[in-house]
Amino acid sequence: MSEVQNRPLRVETKQDVTILFAGDSGDGMQLTGTQFSETTAILGNDLNTFPNYPAEIRAPAGTLPGVSGFQVQFGSKEIFTPGDKIDVLVAMNAAALKANLKLLKEGKIIIANTDGFDAKNLQLANCKTNPLEDGSLAKYQVYAIEIGKLMRSALEGTGLSTKDIDRSKNMFVLGLLFWLYNRPLDYTIKNIQEKFKKKPEIAEANIKALQAGYTYGEATEIFTTRYEVRKAKLPAGTYRHIMGNQATAYALIAASKKSGLPLFLASYPITPASDILHELSKHKNFGVRTFQAEDEIAAICAAIGAAYGGSLAVTSTSGPGMDLKEEAIGLAVSLELPIVIIDVQRGGPSTGLPTKTEQSDLLMAMFGRHGESPVPILAAHSPADCFNATFEASRLAVEFMTPVICLTDGYIANGAEPWRFPTSSDLPEFKVKFAAPRNPSDAPFLPYKRNEKGAREWAIPGTKGLEHRVGGLEKQHETGNVCYEPENHELMTKLRAEKVEKIANVIPLQTIDNGTPKGKLLVLGWGSTYGAIKTAVRDLREEGYDVSHAHLTYLNPFPKNLGELIYNFERVLIPELNTGQLSRLIRDKFLVPVVQFNKVQGMPFTVSELKEKIIATLN
Amino acid sequence: MSALDLQGNGKKVDLPVLTAKDFASEQEVRWCPGCGDYSILKQVQAILPELGVPRENIVFVSGIGCSSRFPYYMETFGIHSIHGRATAVATGLKATRPDLDVWIVGGDGDLLSIGGNHTLHILRRNLNVNILLFNNEIYGLTKGQYSPTSPVGFVAKSTPYGAVDYPINPLALALGAGGTFIARTMDRDVRHLREMLKRAHAHKGTSFLEIYQNCVIFNDGAFEDFTEKDVKAENDLFLEHGKPLIFGKNNDKGIKLFGLKPMVVDLTVPGVSKDDLWIHDEHDRTKASILTQFFDEPGSEHYMPRPFGVFYSEERFCYEDAMLDQINLAKQKGEGDLDALLRGKETWTIT
Numbered sequence: 003m004s005e006v007q008n009r010p011l012r013v014e015t016k017q018d019v020t021i022l023f024a025g026d027s028g029d030g031m032q033l034t035g036t037q038f039s040e041t042t043a044i045l046g047n048d049l050n051t052f053p054n055y056p057a058e059i060r061a062p063a064g065t066l067p068g069v070s071g072f073q074v075q076f077g078s079k080e081i082f083t084p085g086d087k088i089d090v091l092v093a094m095n096a097a098a099l100k101a102n103l104k105l106l107k108e109g110k111i112i113i114a115n116t117d118g119f120d121a122k123n124l125q126l127a128n129c130k131t132n133p134l135e136d137g138s139l140a141k142y143q144v145y146a147i148e149i150g151k152l153m154r155s156a157l158e159g160t161g162l163s164t165k166d167i168d169r170s171k172n173m174f175v176l177g178l179l180f181w182l183y184n185r186p187l188d189y190t191i192k193n194i195q196e197k198f199k200k201k202p203e204i205a206e207a208n209i210k211a212l213q214a215g216y217t218y219g220e221a222t223e224i225f226t227t228r229y230e231v232r233k234a235k236l237p238a239g240t241y242r243h244i245m246g247n248q249a250t251a252y253a254l255i256a257a258s259k260k261s262g263l264p265l266f267l268a269s270y271p272i273t274p275a276s277d278i279l280h281e282l283s284k285h286k287n288f289g290v291r292t293f294q295a296e297d298e299i300a301a302i303c304a305a306i307g308a309a310y311g312g313s314l315a316v317t318s319t320s321g322p323g324m325d326l327k328e329e330a331i332g333l334a335v336s337l338e339l340p341i342v343i344i345d346v347q348r349g350g351p352s353t354g355l356p357t358k359t360e361q362s363d364l365l366m367a368m369f370g371r372h373g374e375s376p377v378p379i380l381a382a383h384s385p386a387d388c389f390n391a392t393f394e395a396s397r398l399a400v401e402f403m404t405p406v407i408c409l410t411d412g413y414i415a416n417g418a419e420p421w422r423f424p425t426s427s428d429l430p431e432f433k434v435k436f437a438a439p440r441n442p443s444d445a446p447f448l449p450y451k452r453n454e455k456g457a458r459e460w461a462i463p464g465t466k467g468l469e470h471r472v473g474g475l476e477k478q479h480e481t482g483n484v485c486y487e488p489e490n491h492e493l494m495t496k497l498r499a500e501k502v503e504k505i506a507n508v509i510p511l512q513t514i515d516n517g518t519p520k521g522k523l524l525v526l527g528w529g530s531t532y533g534a535i536k537t538a539v540r541d542l543r544e545e546g547y548d549v550s551h552a553h554l555t556y557l558n559p560f561p562k563n564l565g566e567l568i569y570n571f572e573r574v575l576i577p578e579l580n581t582g583q584l585s586r587l588i589r590d591k592f593l594v595p596v597v598q599f600n601k602v603q604g605m606p607f608t609v610s611e612l613k614e615k616i617i618a619t620l621n
Numbered sequence: 622m623s624a625l626d627l628q629g630n631g632k633k634v635d636l637p638v639l640t641a642k643d644f645a646s647e648q649e650v651r652w653c654p655g656c657g658d659y660s661i662l663k664q665v666q667a668i669l670p671e672l673g674v675p676r677e678n679i680v681f682v683s684g685i686g687c688s689s690r691f692p693y694y695m696e697t698f699g700i701h702s703i704h705g706r707a708t709a710v711a712t713g714l715k716a717t718r719p720d721l722d723v724w725i726v727g728g729d730g731d732l733l734s735i736g737g738n739h740t741l742h743i744l745r746r747n748l749n750v751n752i753l754l755f756n757n758e759i760y761g762l763t764k765g766q767y768s769p770t771s772p773v774g775f776v777a778k779s780t781p782y783g784a785v786d787y788p789i790n791p792l793a794l795a796l797g798a799g800g801t802f803i804a805r806t807m808d809r810d811v812r813h814l815r816e817m818l819k820r821a822h823a824h825k826g827t828s829f830l831e832i833y834q835n836c837v838i839f840n841d842g843a844f845e846d847f848t849e850k851d852v853k854a855e856n857d858l859f860l861e862h863g864k865p866l867i868f869g870k871n872n873d874k875g876i877k878l879f880g881l882k883p884m885v886v887d888l889t890v891p892g893v894s895k896d897d898l899w900i901h902d903e904h905d906r907t908k909a910s911i912l913t914q915f916f917d918e919p920g921s922e923h924y925m926p927r928p929f930g931v932f933y934s935e936e937r938f939c940y941e942d943a944m945l946d947q948i949n950l951a952k953q954k955g956e957g958d959l960d961a962l963l964r965g966k967e968t969w970t971i972t
């Protein structure tokens with residue numbers, strides 16, 4: 003598409019751009035956003051995405067609650083968030099415009115589908131007048147396009163029904179955006195062909211729609227500017243595009259390979275964690291067994307059964323499922339069997355906000371079980387980091403014979419970014435040695451005898467001479483026999499806690515992500531707030547503020563040097579998408595007066611609200 | 622040593638001769654004196670040496686309750702898990718380790734109340750495991766509350782005015798859930814118990830064996846109508862494949878089917894012949910379903926004798942085999958390559 007332009011067309015270079023694709027939940031905005039992001043990633047831009055959609059599969063069409071959005075920020079610099087404010091708002095209907103206009107920067111672009119602004123749509127969106135005509139959008143560059151009409155003429159003669167033609171209008175918009183930001187169509191065309199392999203006529207309609215959008219940008223004279231975003235200066239290496247849940251699934255396969263253990267995932271469908279089950283179910287050629295259980299409890303109990311049998315056993319869920327699994331996590335603590343529990347957090351309590359993000363399960367992960375029941379906890383900080391955190395959780399689980407909770411959340415689980423993926427040889431091996439068979443003449447097998455890490459041996463059925471019983475009742479030290487002795491219970495309680503504490507010996511020390519080891523203010527984060535904190539601290543440091551950023555992956559136990567690191571700062575600010583859960587842990591452990599910054603709106607932090615808070619805390 | 626054809630391929634494998642004692646762990650058995658669990662434990666330990674399964678390949682999985690202490694007393698592998706979840710734990714174990722011989726032990730509260738859901742699902746999935754339901758119609762370990770199998774009107778600690786819950790019919794439930802082996806026996810008839818244990822083990826698929834078990838403390842005599850010598854013959858119906866349904870002290874009563882309606886007939890009446898009776902067919906699901914409805918209390922108006930034996934058995938694929946088949950099929954198309962997976966379809970390089 004490099005024909006000579008026959009009209010004056012300016013090309014403007016941008017460092018970063020944020021686009022929000024917004025429409026009805028049936029308009030295909032998630033697909034459109036994903037295709038745009040993937041093409042953009044391949045071109046070498048850094049990017050970060052934020053799919054934001056309603057919990058209902060098809061919320062009432064045309065209404066505000068039915069609006070589904072996909073936000074992507076991409077640029078030629080490093081990008082850590084999906085962007086606070088947007089440069090382009092694609093509004094497929096009046097509701098999509100109304101719901102998101104507040105995010106649009108002044109003077110920036112609205113691409114509106116006029117068919118979505120008819121009397122009915124205006125009424126559904128509670129608009130008294132048509133914003134495209136009443137002058138209320140004067141501050142913006144508005145491109146109102148009769149997409150439906152253009153599509154019908156583009157697809158004339160294909161024999162497709164009006165309904166099918168209408169359904170590919172998202173591809174028209176995508177084509178137009180590809181033109182506007184100068185991206186090629188071939189990646190998306192290839193994807194469409196694959197997706198509709200069995201329905202070539204639908205594939206053709208979508209491809210024609212995509213091309214029509216592109217051509218529209220090229221041919222009409224309403225656009226006077228095209229934008230260029232150069233390749234990002236990322237660390238050298240080979241990259242791919244990755245979503246959080248996908249990275250989690252890959253990490254489990256990698257951990258299975260590196261440990262030499264067959265992988266077993268037992269899961270019950272739950273938003274926003276189900277994609278882990280979907281992804282792993284595709285990879286049976288790695289020997290992966292996936293089990294869709296009858297409920298959350300069955301899922302974790304099946305994982306415990308598989309762990310007992312010698313598998314790398316995993317269960318994935320979200321908040322309500324975690325509630326149900328807690329009793330069984332306690333059993334795994336008592337049995338001292340390794341299982342990995344992935345909690346893709348979402349807004350709570352109860353059913354809460356199924357599709358919205360929150361970091362409110364930390365204290366449940368820490369203290370959610372009855373009795374003294376310590377469990378190691380890790381948290382992933384970005385879509386790609388879901389790989390690292392999950393792989394590490396798997397390693398710690400089998401090395402320390404313990405359940406491990408790995409926290410991600412809806413924002414990073416569904417979000418995507420470029421990933422400088424590792425090769426298999428970059429990943430550490432952690433080959434597991436099961437307890438060896440024994441002869442009748444050997445000393446009796448002691449199932450709860452511990453090694454220097456405090457971990458017991460993994461004695462799997464089928465091993466001669468190791469017949470023994472384990473259970474949820476308190477066990478005698480070393481023999482594992484049922485034992486109600488007072489001193490023994492206290493000893494076992496202590497040994498289980500010590501084992502978890504000893505993990506601090508094998509995990510890396512906490513580092514400062516950005517900034518100085520001493521100073522006025524430390525911003526201490528965990529999990530998915532990484533990108534926003536990273537960006538805010540980077541920008542403020544460039545402006546001369548004395549602020550540093552450290553981000554926790556290990557939440558239980560904490561890295562050994564964390565206290566020292568915190569004491570080197572005059573103040574510590576903890577931003578969290580909850581009402582102060584890490585803050586409580588840090589105050590409790592280190593007796594420091596932390597400053598909390600909390601948000602529970604089901605939405606990630608914006609960079610600007612973080613900057614404001616940091617500046618206010620510094621003053 | 623004894624030689625056994627374990628694989629069924631004619632190759633005999635030498636095994637040390639084990640006895641019931643070899644299956645008893647060193648743990649002191651802590652059930653109440655006189656508990657029916659002792660009998661079941663003893664018969665399980667008695668039949669295991671005959672099965673030819675190496676001891677280290679046997680796993681007993683239980684939940685919570687008196688009967689769930691069972692694994693502690695077995696010199697095999699064992700997990701005493703949490704309330705109601707033995708079936709779920711066993712599912713994960715058997716799905717990943719089809720080579721193991723997995724037994725699930727639980728009571729009526731464990732398997733039918735708190736764990737009812739998992740019981741349904743293991744039955745339909747048909748993993749090759751054996752479920753021993755110790756039904757004593759009471760909560761024993763919590764000291765005597767009515768259970769989901771207690772009869773209406775049952776007076777217990779939590780029901781001083783009598784239970785108003787209608788009881789579960791465990792075998793009808795198991796059949797309805799798609800169970801492929803459904804049988805009933807009792808603690809007091811050790812020969813029948815041993816035979817049923819062996820039948821349950823021999824079945825490939827989920828075997829559901831209900832065992833009437835007397836709780837001597839909180840529900841003593843709950844099954845005496847079926848277990849006591851003087852009344853047993855009149856109240857019980859012992860099922861044998863291919864044989865007519867006959868019962869009674871003098872084997873003088875039979876069950877005849879009128880359409881789908883069973884009736885008791887008197888074989889001493891001239892013109893009533895054994896040849897007219899219902900012939901038990903373990904593979905007939907419809908008839909098995911009728912048999913599960915022989916569930917009235919003895920003495921009630923249209924009482925049909927309570928059946929014992931194998932109600933139903935069916936060959937159906939097992940979950941763990943199908944799961945493994947899919948993996949093998951996928952591997953035939955090429956073993957997974959971790960680097961290819963991590964790399965994905967599209968990459969770009971920054972220098």
